[in-house]
Amino acid sequence: VSVLERQIFDFLGYQWAPILANFIHIIIVILGLFGTIQYRPRYITGYAVWLVLWVTWNVFVICFYLEAGDLSKETDLILTFNISMHRSWWMENGPGCTVTSVTPAPDWAPEDHRYITVSGCLLEYQYIEVAHSSLQIFLAVS
Numbered sequence: 001v002s003v004l005e006r007q008i009f010d011f012l013g014y015q016w017a018p019i020l021a022n023f024i025h026i027i028i029v030i031l032g033l034f035g036t037i038q039y040r041p042r043y044i045t046g047y048a049v050w051l052v053l054w055v056t057w058n059v060f061v062i063c064f065y066l067e068a069g070d071l072s073k074e075t076d077l078i079l080t081f082n083i084s085m086h087r088s089w090w091m092e093n094g095p096g097c098t099v100t101s102v103t104p105a106p107d108w109a110p111e112d113h114r115y116i117t118v119s120g121c122l123l124e125y126q127y128i129e130v131a132h133s134s135l136q137i138f139l140a141v142s
Helices: 002-012 014-039 041-065 078-082 125-141
Strands: 098-101 116-119
Touching: 002 098, 014 041, 041 125, 078 098
Parallel strands: none
Antiparallel strands: 098 116
């Protein structure tokens, strides 16, 4: 249920790498449950290996949003495969956030995207994303 919720919000933000990772995780969870119910050691082993990769992915997402090392959450290439300029859905729709369009848009702003400022958020979007990934790590380890 937690991954499905995360998948929905990643779709709303057009973040293609997390959408792909969540989709694979959902499939592997189904196979892991099948392997557990049917006692298929290969499925259970595959699920265990996937969980290591899943924890690694979520640690990367945490480091990405907290900008650890050379990572920057302003880079389009990593989570959107440089297909779109979208960000986390929570950036504009977080709790208490007020979105204000800036007009006129600066010359450097792409024509097909609106230029906005976001203010008044009770919790910044990167911390919501970190909380989602932390929950996934907790569930995978438990």
